Amino acid sequence: MTGLKVLIVDDARFIRDLVSKIVSSGFPNSEVKAAEDGEAGRKMMMQHQFDIILCDWEMPGLSGLEVLQWARQQPNYQKVPFLMVTSRGERDYVLQAVQSGVNDYIGKPFEPSHLIDKIKTWLAKGGETSSVARRRAAEMLAAEQKTQKPAPKKPKGLAQLRLGGGVHRCAVKDLTLQQVRVAVKREDVIPAMLEATVVDIEQADGSTVQLNGFVRAVEAHEPKVDTAFLNVDVLFVDNDPEKMALLSRYIERMNKSTG
Structure with missing residues (x-):
């Protein structure tokens, strides 16, 4: 796909390098940028317009969920596909991401072909998220509040x-x-x-x-x-x-x- 602009956000260097290599191989004419953490990713999104975001969840400082929530508040990123590339798959994590407007999950470890297929699928669909799905996720989270663990403390x-x-x-x-x-x-x-x-x-x-x-x-x-x-x-x-x-x-x- 000519002119595709992809942003990869992950604080693990080897994951950034791996995903960059896979995307560049699957989309030879694409422009791929990588950010070392959530705050760096947010700044890149303010400076450039990307066609799709591939973001880790757990990062020091600004988490992937916080990057997602910020992105969905920006007019130019409300409909851009946002995929979480993460080892996190617990129910409450998934519900939080759906409520915040994530489009899909890619679990670590993953096959290169699976990642490429996901990117192609969401580029074709577009990243506008279902208001019904987001509302349903919020309702399910609210119903589980009594059994959820306290939110992790912010780093000092x-x-x-x-x-x-x-x-x-x-x-x-x-x-x-x-x-x-x-x-x-x-x-x-x-x-x-x-x-x-x-x-x-x-x-x-x-x-x-x-x-x-x-x-x-x-x-x-x-x-x-x-x-x-x-x-x-x-x-x-x-x-x-x-x-x-x-x-x-x-x-x-x-x-x-x-x-």
Whole structure:
């Protein structure tokens, strides 16, 4: 299809590369752009007009669901096909996505031919979602509120974890002057115990506090073998007074904003 413009949003680099390769192979004359997280994807959608969006669900910061909800509020993206490429398939996740205007799910792992067929189908159909389906999903969600688990807490900030295998974006779950707990996507990396690392904690002004440390603990974010995220505890080894002062101010602001 000549001139097809596709946006891929996923914080796992190898997934971005894989999906980009599949789309470029299936649609040789297409223009494919990739965003490393939800916020980057939202900014690209503000700068360009895409014909279809392929978006991961679970990402640090702005989730795929939040990207979808934002897109459906934009006049130029209300009818653009939006497909979730995700390992999430639980009933409440599906209902939330349908209520918000998703067009389809593509479960990980997937066959390249299946992805291409889905894209062709929704390009032919168009992305306008059924108001009846959205209303029905909302009613079903409301009926299940009593049995649903509490919504996950928002991350306290964003950071980068620099390990031997590369740089990985993560969400800050807890932070003190001695250590940090971050959520890392399992698809990216499984850190090793006692592995040396550098944590770049992002500041509101765009700067970072860089702290040296080592991996103290790694655990599954959810009590199941296919958990999508890992919790990683990093113990700091820096004694730099300037770094500690910056970190202290960051923690104070963070506690005020999340308190």
